[in-house]
Amino acid sequence: MRSRIRHKKFLGETLCLLEIEAPSIVSSACPGQFVMVKVGEDLDPFLRRPLGIMEVSGDTFTLLFEVVGRGTRALSQKNVGEEIDILGPLGRGFTLSPSLGILVAGGRGMVPLYFLASVFQKTGVPFVFFLGVKRREELVLLEYAGKFSSVFWSCEESAPGGFCGDVVRLLGEYLTSASVPTGTRVYACGPEGMLRALRNLELLRGLPVEVSLESLMGCGFGVCLSCGVEKENELGYHHVCKDGPVFLLSEVKL
Ligand SMILES: Cc1cc2nc3c(=O)[nH]c(=O)nc-3n(C[C@H](O)[C@H](O)[C@H](O)COP(=O)(O)OP(=O)(O)OC[C@H]3O[C@@H](n4cnc5c(N)ncnc54)[C@H](O)[C@@H]3O)c2cc1C
Ligand code: FES
Structure with missing residues (x-):
């Protein structure tokens, strides 16, 4: 499907946000689903790139991606008004009705969890949102995650106002004092190291953990x-x- 870019914005040096007109994606997307984006006009790069859906609003949906290679660089060079070829929404998303959602995002892993948190906010599901970043520059993500009322953030470099260290340690500190009702689910997206650390976090034993x-x-x-x-x-x-x-x-x- 050809879809027009309505809005584009860079967040810091490496993150790019695109708002794309696509009513059919907006009407059917669920948190955790993704789209496949054709980043070049001809056959190069040949393969589409998978990107998570961050938000749906009106007749547009939002992508937020890190420029890490040829495909994401080509996509970040598209301009407002240009059309791109998109396939989706694809895949299986998150479970939507916990008694409490504990959301744990590492860096760009914020994308699908932001969509999930927006849906929880609309439907009155209580949740807490943990965002962890490695570098201070990535704290630009708080421009988005910071809109939720229960947000805790960590940075591996020192940064005023946040927890200094990794997000799984921050989550561990929270869990030692929080009361966690039956029906709580944990939702996570981030680097593999973060997901492995979650698996080893004793305080999460017995809680279902969904990872994207x-x-x-x-x-x-x-x-x-x-x-x-x-x-x-x-x-x-x-x-x-x-x-x-x-x-x-x-x-x-x-
Ligand atoms: C379901 C899904 C959702 C995703 N959502 C997002 C998102 O919302 N935002 C975002 O920034 N990124 C997301 N990614 C990762 C994104 O697809 C890759 O970063 C992108 O395809 C890299 O393309 P490239 O041509 O720029 O990089 P390449 O030049 O192909 O590779 C550059 C580096 O990125 C790594 N890489 C390449 N493809 C992937 C991939 N599919 N997943 C992880 N690492 C990869 C390579 O190993 C290499 O280290 C998602 C991936 C999946 C599978
Ligand atoms: S990407 Fe082709 S089978 Fe999954």
Whole structure:
């Protein structure tokens, strides 16, 4: 589907936000789903790039991505008014009705959790939002996550007002004193190291933890088999594009 860029903004040096007109994506997208974006006009780069949906509003949806290579650089060079070819929404999203949601984002992993938190806010589901970044520059993300009332943030470089260290340690400190009702779910997206640290956090034992995974993707809809992630308790692979990208942390080998 060809969709027009309505708004574009850089956040710091490496993050780019695009608001894209696409009523059919807006009307059907769920938190945790993603789109496959054709970043070049010809065959180069050939493969579409997977990006999470951050927000839907009116007739537009928002992408926020880090410029890490050729594809994301090409996308960041598109201008307002240009059309891009987008496939989606794709994949399986998050479970939507916990008694309390504990959201844990690492860096750009904020994207799908921001959408989830917006839905929780609209539907009256209580939640707390943890955002962790490695570098001070990434605190620009607080321009968005900071709009929620219960936000805790950490930075691995010292930064006034936040927790100095990683976000899983910050979550650990919160859990030692918080009361966690039955029906609480944890939702996480971020670097693999963060997800592994969550798995090892004793205080989370017994709570379901849903994680949104990033993997290399060829097609985005179950055909090319390039997005396998090993199953945890049985032989074989899940396919991140169609079985996920959201999985229970206990289902996947990281
Ligand atoms: C379901 C899903 C949702 C995603 N949502 C977002 C998002 O909201 N914002 C965002 O910034 N990024 C997101 N990503 C990651 C994003 O797809 C990659 O960063 C992007 O495809 C890199 O393309 P590139 O051509 O710029 O980089 P390349 O030149 O292809 O590679 C540059 C670096 O990025 C790594 N990389 C490449 N593709 C991926 C990938 N699919 N996942 C993770 N790392 C990759 C490579 O290993 C390499 O280290 C998501 C990935 C998935 C699977
Ligand atoms: S990306 Fe092709 S099967 Fe998952």
